[in-house]
Amino acid sequence: MPIPSSVMPLSNPSIDVVIPVYNAPELTRCCIDSVVTCLGRSIEYIYIQDDASDPETHQMLDSLPYEHIHVHHAPKNQGFGASVNEAIKRSSASCVLVLNSDVEVSENFLPLLYTALATDPQLAVIIPAGNDYAKHDLEQYLRRPGGYIPTQRLQGHAFLVRRDVFLEIGGFDPAFGRGYYEDIDLGRRLDLGGWRLGVHPDAHIYHKGGGSFGRGRAFRELARRNRNLYYSRYPNARRNVLLLSGNSIPAHFPPNLMDAIENVFHAGGYVHWLAPMRPARLIPCLQMRHGFSIELMLRGWRADKRVAEVWVLSDAPRVWRALLDFWARIHGLKVLLWEEIASTEV
Incomplete structure (x- = not known):
């Protein structure tokens, strides 16, 4: 595998949080509250990208009582990938934690994740383990320095990424539209560029899943279309x-x-x-x-x-x-x- 030309230690230890939002106001508020409560001491700003949600969600976001939160209301729905791309461009932190709005944080796992990135300069993305990894017996896997387990599959519901690497590689591909497989595609491109991805088994997060689209017909059609696009590329x-x-x-x-x-x-x-x-x-x-x-x-x-x-x-x-x-x-x-x-x- 090629070695990334821009591999270097993290020089500016700062972390912002990006949360793309589309409806589901109760889940979204729970996510934001948990981020402020558990991660507040480790982050600088929270960037909320409202992807043309309904009026109830719009109003809830505008009434948030917290400081250091930037809410941007997009005029039209762009989908998960484009929303995250826009929000990360607004950040100036060295690392960005991307969270789905149906994620709930119960502990401050950021020191663990950041230490992994600082330990391994070729590690571009580190993912907290949690209920999405319950089917894996993580005790079976070798750990690399920094405490993480290597993976080639990026699960986009929660991940800490080097901001400069994310922007350099072009972020999420808008070809995947409103969502599904754009995170796995990003992971493929990072891996092909010589970067590493990892899961930290000691960091935990809860992901409800299907918070915006549910698991009905819309989910199945989006997943099928984007699955075919992904496998046509790889x-x-x-x-x-x-x-x-x-x-x-x-x-x-x-x-x-x-x-x-x-x-x-x-x-x-x-x-x-x-x-x-x-x-x-x-x-x-x-x-x-x-x-x-x-x-x-x-x-x-x-x-x-x-x-x-x-x-x-x-x-x-x-x-x-x-x-x-x-x-x-x-x-x-x-x-x-x-x-x-x-x-x-x-």
């Missing part, structure tokens, strides 16, 4: 590799195997590691998961949810390998021994 992000091993652990994998795994990560894909052991702080990235889901095994209708390739290490248990061979033949998947993988991947 077709290898659909790549799900099932890796079968015995007692080998990632730290002891051959270097060319780890290079092949890293290639999958940096293309936006996933490696599902199937092994008899239960790992403890062994897995190098959140795009590597121990085990596999029923959805992967059933070969669901969405291509990005299917196993595309099967890799087998020489120490894989014979019974497991026989069962996997049988399952792969049923679904027309080729099972590659590591020797074959080594010759095609590196």
Whole structure:
């Protein structure tokens, strides 16, 4: 991966908060109150970008009693990405915490996040863990200096970003319209530019989800349209590799195997590691998961949810390998021994 040309230590330790808002006044007020209460001592300004909300939300924002809050009412709805782009341009802080308006803060996690950025000058984005990461056993993952776990998938509901890097890369792409997948696209572009992304397992936040659009027809149509746009740009992000091993652990994998795994990560894909052991702080990235889901095994209708390739290490248990061979033949998947993988991947 290329090393970003502008890598440098943080020189101005200042943090602003950006909250894009579209309706949902009760959730939005709860978010703002929690930010002021829990993060107030660590931030300078809160920039609220009202994306042409209804009169009730407009009035609530104008009646906020807090100092150091800047509210901007956009004349028309632009969507999440464009709203965040505008608000970040108004900030002059070295780092910006972007929050969805349906997020609630219960602790001051900013010192943890900022320390991670200051420790690793190639880390562009750090995400607090929380209920959106409940499906991950974060104790299985290795931590980098600064205490974070690497990821190649940016979840935009809450993240601290270097402001200069965000602006340099062009921010969120307006092609994604009102929302969905614009955050994952930004993460792909940051990764391709040589920047790192991370999740801090000791920082916690609550995200309700669907606060502006809900989970109905509008959500499904937006998600489908933007999912197709994302995968048209990054077709290898659909790549799900099932890796079968015995007692080998990632730290002891051959270097060319780890290079092949890293290639999958940096293309936006996933490696599902199937092994008899239960790992403890062994897995190098959140795009590597121990085990596999029923959805992967059933070969669901969405291509990005299917196993595309099967890799087998020489120490894989014979019974497991026989069962996997049988399952792969049923679904027309080729099972590659590591020797074959080594010759095609590196």
